[in-house]
Every structure is written in C-alpha cells, then in structure tokens.
Amino acid sequence: MSDGPKKTISKITKGFAKHGYICSDQISTAVYLASELEKPILIEGPPGVGKTELANTAAMYFKKELIRLQCYEGLDESKALYEWRYGKQLLYTQILKEQMQEVLEGAKGLKESLGRLMKFEDIFFSEDFLETRPLLKALSSDKGSVLLIDEVDKSDEEFEALLLEILSEFQISIPELGVREAKVKPLVMLTSNNSREIGDALKRRCLHLYIPFPDAKLERQIVQARVPEISESMQIQLVNFVQGIRELDLKKQPAISETIDWAKTLILLNSEELDANLAEETLNILLKHQQDIEVVKKEIPALISSATETSDGKSIN
Amino acid sequence: MEKVLTDFVKALRNSNVRVSPAETLDAMSVIDEVGYDDRELLKRSLSIVLPKTPDEKQKFETCFDDFFTDEIKEQVPVALKELKDIEDVKSDLAKTLLEGSQAELMISIADAAEASEIREIRYFTQRSVFTRRILEKMGVGKLEDELMQIGSLREEDIPTDLEQELRNQLTGLRERVSDYVQQQFLLHGDVSGEQLREQVFKSMNMAQIDRSYLHEVHSLVRRMAKKLANLHSRRKKNYRRGKLDIRKTIRENWVNQGVLFNLSWSYKKVDRPKIYVICDVSGSVGAYARFMLMFLFSLTEVVSKLRAFVFSSNLGEVTDEFKDSNLDSAIESALQKHGGGSTDYGQALTDFVSLCIDEIDKKTTVVILGDARNNFGPEKAHLMKIINERSKQVFWLNPEGKYRWDTGDSVMTTYSAYCTKVFQCGNIEQLERVISTLLKTAI
Numbered sequence: 134m135s136d137g138p139k140k141t142i143s144k145i146t147k148g149f150a151k152h153g154y155i156c157s158d159q160i161s162t163a164v165y166l167a168s169e170l171e172k173p174i175l176i177e178g179p180p181g182v183g184k185t186e187l188a189n190t191a192a193m194y195f196k197k198e199l200i201r202l203q204c205y206e207g208l209d210e211s212k213a214l215y216e217w218r219y220g221k222q223l224l225y226t227q228i229l230k231e232q233m234q235e236v237l238e239g240a241k242g243l244k245e246s247l248g249r250l251m252k253f254e255d256i257f258f259s260e261d262f263l264e265t266r267p268l269l270k271a272l273s274s275d276k277g278s279v280l281l282i283d284e285v286d287k288s289d290e291e292f293e294a295l296l297l298e299i300l301s302e303f304q305i306s307i308p309e310l311g312v313r314e315a316k317v318k319p320l321v322m323l324t325s326n327n328s329r330e331i332g333d334a335l336k337r338r339c340l341h342l343y344i345p346f347p348d349a350k351l352e353r354q355i356v357q358a359r360v361p362e363i364s365e366s367m368q369i370q371l372v373n374f375v376q377g378i379r380e381l382d383l384k385k386q387p388a389i390s391e392t393i394d395w396a397k398t399l400i401l402l403n404s405e406e407l408d409a410n411l412a413e414e415t416l417n418i419l420l421k422h423q424q425d426i427e428v429v430k431k432e433i434p435a436l437i438s439s440a441t442e443t444s445d446g447k448s449i450n
Numbered sequence: 451m452e453k454v455l456t457d458f459v460k461a462l463r464n465s466n467v468r469v470s471p472a473e474t475l476d477a478m479s480v481i482d483e484v485g486y487d488d489r490e491l492l493k494r495s496l497s498i499v500l501p502k503t504p505d506e507k508q509k510f511e512t513c514f515d516d517f518f519t520d521e522i523k524e525q526v527p528v529a530l531k532e533l534k535d536i537e538d539v540k541s542d543l544a545k546t547l548l549e550g551s552q553a554e555l556m557i558s559i560a561d562a563a564e565a566s567e568i569r570e571i572r573y574f575t576q577r578s579v580f581t582r583r584i585l586e587k588m589g590v591g592k593l594e595d596e597l598m599q600i601g602s603l604r605e606e607d608i609p610t611d612l613e614q615e616l617r618n619q620l621t622g623l624r625e626r627v628s629d630y631v632q633q634q635f636l637l638h639g640d641v642s643g644e645q646l647r648e649q650v651f652k653s654m655n656m657a658q659i660d661r662s663y664l665h666e667v668h669s670l671v672r673r674m675a676k677k678l679a680n681l682h683s684r685r686k687k688n689y690r691r692g693k694l695d696i697r698k699t700i701r702e703n704w705v706n707q708g709v710l711f712n713l714s715w716s717y718k719k720v721d722r723p724k725i726y727v728i729c730d731v732s733g734s735v736g737a738y739a740r741f742m743l744m745f746l747f748s749l750t751e752v753v754s755k756l757r758a759f760v761f762s763s764n765l766g767e768v769t770d771e772f773k774d775s776n777l778d779s780a781i782e783s784a785l786q787k788h789g790g791g792s793t794d795y796g797q798a799l800t801d802f803v804s805l806c807i808d809e810i811d812k813k814t815t816v817v818i819l820g821d822a823r824n825n826f827g828p829e830k831a832h833l834m835k836i837i838n839e840r841s842k843q844v845f846w847l848n849p850e851g852k853y854r855w856d857t858g859d860s861v862m863t864t865y866s867a868y869c870t871k872v873f874q875c876g877n878i879e880q881l882e883r884v885i886s887t888l889l890k891t892a893i
Contacts, residue, residue: 138484139491162494169483172476177504211697219700223708337470341502 141165145194154183154190155354163342164191173300173321175285175336178344181388184324187344188281191320198278200319202267204288210295214305216264222257258309268299269313277317285335286325293335296323300338347389349376355389360396370407371396373440378419378429387419395419407440409433455481458517459500461636465513467506473499489518516636541592547619555623559630562587568634577635581628588627593620653879667741668777670878672748724755724813726841728802730820731785732762732793738849738876739789742819743781745881747772757806760784762791765801793823795865796830803833807840814841819875821850822862829861834868843870847884851876 145161156164164187167174176184192199202213236253240246265273271280285293299305303315323339325331347355352372356363363371375392387395395418404411412433420426429436455477459469476499484495493514501510546558566583593616600613698714729746731739746758750772757769766788772780810816816837838844846869848855848862855862866872873884 139488142491158490159494159497162491163498166480166483166495166498170476170479174498175502216697217701219697219704223700226708333468333470336502337472340476340498342498343504343507345504 148194152190152193173339175323175339176342181390182344188322192279200271201281215269271319272315278319280319280321282323286328359393370440377436383425384422543589543593580631727817728759731789734823760788761798763794765798795824796828799833810840816844838868846872847875
C-alpha cells in the first residue's frame with residue numbers, strides 16, 4: 134500500500150469491481166481515506182443504493198471478517214457491547230459452593246474468612262463469563278475486522294453517545310475489567326437512511342460519504358456486473374427507462390437494487406425488447422407504492438420512446 | 451500551506467457549511483495523505499471530511515471551485531527601472547511604489563485594510579467603498595497631487611519616464627487593492643447574501659414578506675422546526691409496568707445473593723407530542739394565512755401525531771392533504787377550500803368540539819392560530835372552556851400586535867381566559883420562541 138494515493142484508489146475500484154461492486158471514484162476515495170486515516174465512515178443515501186453492500190465488499194476486499202450490528206429502537210449496551218453470562222455465573226456459584234466451604238474451613242471469624250476469599254481473583258467477572266457482542270467482538274478481533282453498524286438512525290440518541298468512545302478512541306470501558314483497547318483497529322462503516330438527523334458529535338468523528346442514485350453510465354456498469362446475461366440493447370433501454378422514472382415526482386424512487394431485480398425479471402421472462410406492455414406488467418418490481426405505479430403508468434409510452442431512442446442514437450459509453 | 455486550508459475552511463463557514471476545528475484537523479491529515487497536486491483528488495477527499503450533509507456537499511463544490519481558482523493567481527513581479535530623478539518624489543506612497551519590495555507593498559496594503567476595518571465587509575456592494583478607503587489610507591491622494599504637479603511642471607507633451615512609471619504603478623496598485631478586497635470579501639463577507647436575507651426575514655412581519663420568498667422562508671421555518679423537534683421529541687420515561695427485564699433484574703440484584711428484591715422493567719414509553727392545530731384562514735387574516743399555513747405545514751412535517759384544521763366559518767381537516775402533497779399545493783388547496791370567507795369562531799369551535807373532543811385527552815396540546823376577530827358573532831367561549839379542561843394545554847398564537855387585541859371585533863381577552871398561554875406571533879423570531887415552548891411543554 135505504499136503506492137501513491139491515486140494508484141491505491143484505482144486499485145480499490147478494481148478490487149471492488151472484482152467482487153461485483155462497481156463504485157464511483159468518490160466511494161473508493163472514501164474507502165481509501167478511511168483505511169489510511171483509520172477513521173469510521175458514515176454512509177448516507179437513499180435506500181437501495183448499496184450502502185450495506187459496500188461494507189460487505191470492503192470486508193471481502195480487505196479479507197477481513199465482517200461484523201454486523203443492526204440498529205433498532207431500544208438497542209442498548211447489553212446487546213451491542215457486552216454482557217455478563219448471568220446464567221453461567223449463577224450455575225457456577227451453586228457448583229462451587231462446596232469448594233468455598235473447603236476454602237473457608239477452619240477460618241475463625243468473619244475477618245479471616247474474608248481474608249482467605251480475598252486471595253482469589255475476581256473469578257466471576259472475568260473473560261470466561263463475558264459474552265461479547267458485536268462492538269466488543271470487533272475490537273478484540275486479532276486480524277482486524279470490518280464493523281458495519283447498519284442504520285444508525287434507527288437507534289436512540291443514547292446509543293449514539295455510546296458509540297462515541299468506540300469511534301474516536303477504538304476502546305471500550307467495561308467497569309469490571311477496565312478499558313479494552315482494539316488489538317487491530319477495525320474499519321468501521323455506519324449507514325443511515327436519514328430517518329432522523331444524526332448528532333453532530335457523531336458526524337464530527339466520521340468521514341461522511343453520500344451515495345446518490347448513480348448516473349446512467351455507472352448504473353449500466355452495475356447492471357452489467359450483476360446481471361451479465363442481459364443483452365446490451367436491453368440493458369441500455371432498461372437503465373434509460375429507470376433513469377427517466379427517477380425524474381418523475383414519486384413517493385419512493387426506484388433504487389439500484391430494484392433496477393437489478395427488474396433486469397433479472399426481464400431475463401426470466403425471456404424478453405429481448407422493452408415494450409409498453411411488458412413494462413406495465415412488471416412495474417410493481419420497480420415501484421413499491423400504488424400511487425407511484427399509477428403516476429408512472431401514464432408516462433410509460435413517453436419513457437419507452439425516449440429510452441429506445443437514446444439507445445439507438447447514441448453509442449454505449 | 452496550512453494557511454490555505456484554514457482560509458478555505460473560513461470561506462466554507464461563510465457559505466454556511468459547518469466545520470468544526472476537529473474536522474479542520476482531519477482535513478489537514480487528509481491533505482498530508484493526498485497532497486495538493488491533484489485537484490480532483492483533493493476535492494473528492496476534502497468533500498468526504500468537511501461537509502456532512504448532501505446540502506453542504508453542494509455548497510462545498512461551488513466553494514471549492516471558487517476558492518481554488520482564486521488562489522492560483524500569479525503575482526506579477528514589478529520591474530524597477532533605473533530612474534534618474536527618483537529622489538525628486540516626495541510622497542511616501544510613491545517611494546514605496548518605486549523602491550519598496552513586493553512584500554513591503556503587500557504589508558502596507560494589509561495595514562491600510564486593517565485600518566479601514568476590512569473585516570466588517572458584508573455585502574458585495576461594499577467592495578468599491580473599501581477599495582477606495584484603503585487607497586486613501588495608503589495616501590493615493592498625495593500621490594495624485596504630486597503627479598499633477600509633475601505634469602504641470604513639464605514643458606513637452608510627452609510624460610517623463612518617472613511620471614509614466616508612477617502612473618503604471620498606480621494602476622497596478624488599484625488592481626491589487628481591488629483583488630485584495632475581493633479576496634477578503636470572499637472570506638469575511640456574506641457571499642451568497644443568505645445570512646442577510648435570513649436575518650431580515652426573521653424580524654420582518656410575516657404579512658409583509660413577499661410571496662415569492664415563500665420557499666426560502668419555508669426552509670428557514672422548517673429547519674427551525676426540525677431542530678426543535680429533534681431536541682424535544684425523543685425523551686423517554688421509564689414506567690413501572692410492562693415487560694420484566696430479567697437480565698437487568700438479575701444484574702441489579704446480584705448484590706442480594708440473587709434474591710430478586712428490585713425489579714426492573716424493560717418497557718419504555720416514547721412520549722411524543724399529540725398536537726391539534728386550528729388555523730384561521732378567513733379574510734381578516736388574509737395576509738397572514740399563507741404563513742400560518744406554512745407554519746402548520748412545517749409542523750406536520752416534523753411532528754407525527756398532529757392533526758391540522760382550517761376554517762373561515764366551517765371547520766375542515768387538512769391533515770392528510772398536508773402530509774401527502776407539497777407546500778404549494780397544500781397551501782393553495784387549503785385556501786381554496788376554506789379560505790377567504792368571513793370569520794366565525796363560534797361555528798369553528800362547535801365543529802371542532804363535535805369532531806374530535808373525544809380524542810382530546812390530558813396529553814393533547816391544542817394550538818389555535820388566529821386574530822380572534824369574530825365579526826361580532828357569538829363567541830361560544832364555553833366551548834373553549836371545555837377544550838381547555840379536557841386538554842393538557844391550549845395555546846393561542848395571534849399574528850396581530852398586542853396593542854390591536856380587543857380593538858374592533860377582536861375578542862382576544864374572552865378567549866385568552868381559557869388559554870394556557872397566549873403568544874403574539876407576527877414574525878419568524880417570535881414563531882421560533884413559540885415552537886420551542888410548544889415542543890418543550892407538549893411532551
């Protein structure tokens with residue numbers, strides 16, 4: 134990795150493409166900076182543009198384990214960080230009761246018994262009884278890992294505060310054991326759908342990557358990579374059609390994942406050309422709201438004609 | 451090189467991108483990594499560290515393009531000619547121009563700029579004023595006088611070398627000062643004029659803001675409402691009922707040898723405000739109606755449990771329309787359906803009570819937007835009393851100034867007896883205060 138930044142970045146782009154993830158320069162620059170500066174990336178963008186997939190691919194590319202933490206309302210430290218195995222602790226105390234008596238045999242008075250007990254370490258609050266949850270697991274991994282904290286915006290603000298220590302210092306304070314530092318700093322990626330504004334404190338600690346809907350060229354490459362069996366003319370028409378839909382005023386715009394699904398469907402239906410009938414019948418794969426479908430239905434002829442026109446007129450690049 | 455970055459950050463802040471010192475440090479380490487050589491790479495890299503919302507990214511793009519073209523401008527070295535009568539010039543400025551180095555000249559420009567308080571520059575129209583001020587401070591007046599003298603003393607028509615050189619230098623100086631002012635304006639001034647506009651909007655009476663600015667005001671109101679809603683809406687309470695949290699219970703009772711003395715409950719209740727808003731859109735508040743509706747619209751955007759009603763005489767609910775359509779069409783349709791008629795608060799209150807009095811409980815906040823001008827009709831204040839008794843609180847926002855309350859057909863005092871609080875709400879600053887109180891207490 135001692136090459137110049139430019140070389141490394143194009144290397145990342147190529148490496149990601151090998152794993153089927155076509156990314157823009159902006160994305161690979163972000164990945165490069167995150168790995169060089171050892172800072173977390175906060176990834177925002179509309180749903181379905183490949184935020185989570187980016188983390189998956191990064192894990193494959195860096196050959197590290199992917200540790201995923203899905204956020205939801207009410208998520209707290211015992212589910213995200215660590216927890217004591219209470220059941221095991223209870224069970225062991227029961228089993229060890231007799232041993233205790235042996236230890237304490239012959240001791241006179243409270244003071245002496247306590248003194249003898251004190252000679253032992255704090256066995257019940259040790260590693261053996263610690264249940265590691267994703268965040269702690271990511272820190273204690275020997276080979277390093279890619280930590281994906283998915284949909285941070287769904288979690289509570291309190292949880293966000295909990296993340297601050299991990300994201301800036303790569304350490305966790307466990308009251309009974311002290312501060313745990315990361316063995317190898319993990320590559321942290323946070324994703325957000327912007328259902329609520331992420332706090333400034335968290336944003337400040339992260340690099341910020343915004344993934345918009347891709348332009349036609351990039352989307353074609355993505356479709357090509359994901360659905361290689363599609364014919365070239367079909368692929369162009371399809372992408373142009375979807376790009377056209379995104380310009381309409383819709384409740385939910387079709388994302389890349391929907392374009393790919395649609396491409397797969399069209400392959401399955403053995404269709405060679407995109408026509409109005411076919412588009413109308415399969416529209417429910419692209420659009421998830423009845424209102425949107427009705428809006429688009431009216432526009433289908435216009436969309437189709439412009440989609441096929443551009444594919445005939447222009448060359449593919 | 452660090453100076454370039456900090457100046458750029460300053461310019462960013464100026465165009466409303468919030469950059470913290472820690473982020474500046476991050477940017478510094480990014481630049482260490484990628485260097486200044488590749489402009490595109492630098493731009494991509496900085497856009498990952500500095501701006502943190504899509505909106506800010508856009509501003510960053512334009513700001514970056516502006517800033518880094520200005521910076522590369524080369525400085526033209528001044529060739530000093532050998533002039534024989536150089537000792538003849540008297541004014542200080544002329545001496546600096548002829549003998550002084552580049553650096554000295556820059557320093558004297560900076561000093562003069564400092565003296566004319568260049569930091570205070572705000573608007574682009576001020577640029578020429580500041581340029582002239584700086585030139586005066588540097589003594590251009592004296593130099594010009596001297597040039598006149600030299601000109602009048604000479605016999606032929608052709609200017610002497612000295613005079614020519616001085617004139618050239620002077621033109622150069624003017625350009626340089628004007629460049630300097632431009633640069634300072636980009637750093638200190640309100641480049642887009644946004645801050646000025648916002649300031650003016652905030653304190654302007656809502657009825658007087660031109661309709662074409664509706665969208666800018668809306669974004670202002672929405673930003674404010676969103677900020678406040680974020681601040682207030684996610685407070686939680688621990689209730690002593692709900693699901694038993696076994697893990698937590700065992701953990702907390704570990705000290706009691708596992709005997710479960712204190713129980714913990716995992717049930718948490720998210721308390722979000724439940725707000726009913728009634729908005730007067732009749733003829734008497736015609737000028738305000740648009741902005742009241744805008745406020746209503748912004749509220750529906752940020753508060754989930756909100757029902758909105760509008761009325762002139764008969765009351766109609768607009769909650770769904772507001773949630774589904776955009777600002778313009780929502781306001782237009784509300785005004786068309788319900789607006790413009792003569793006011794009848796009595797009828798509106800009757801409608802409201804019959805429509806949803808059952809849903810109003812001790813968690814509900816009722817907000818009424820209107821001027822309480824009732825056309826001398828029946829007030830039906832007893833209905834206000836019922837609403838007040840059933841709800842948690844009733845707020846009345848009156849767009850008219852306090853001095854106009856109870857004049858003519860206004861019955862503000864009658865109604866305000868049954869309100870928890872009454873606000874005057876004629877401009878956006880007042881609105882901000884109201885929203886803050888509303889969200890703080892509505893929870």
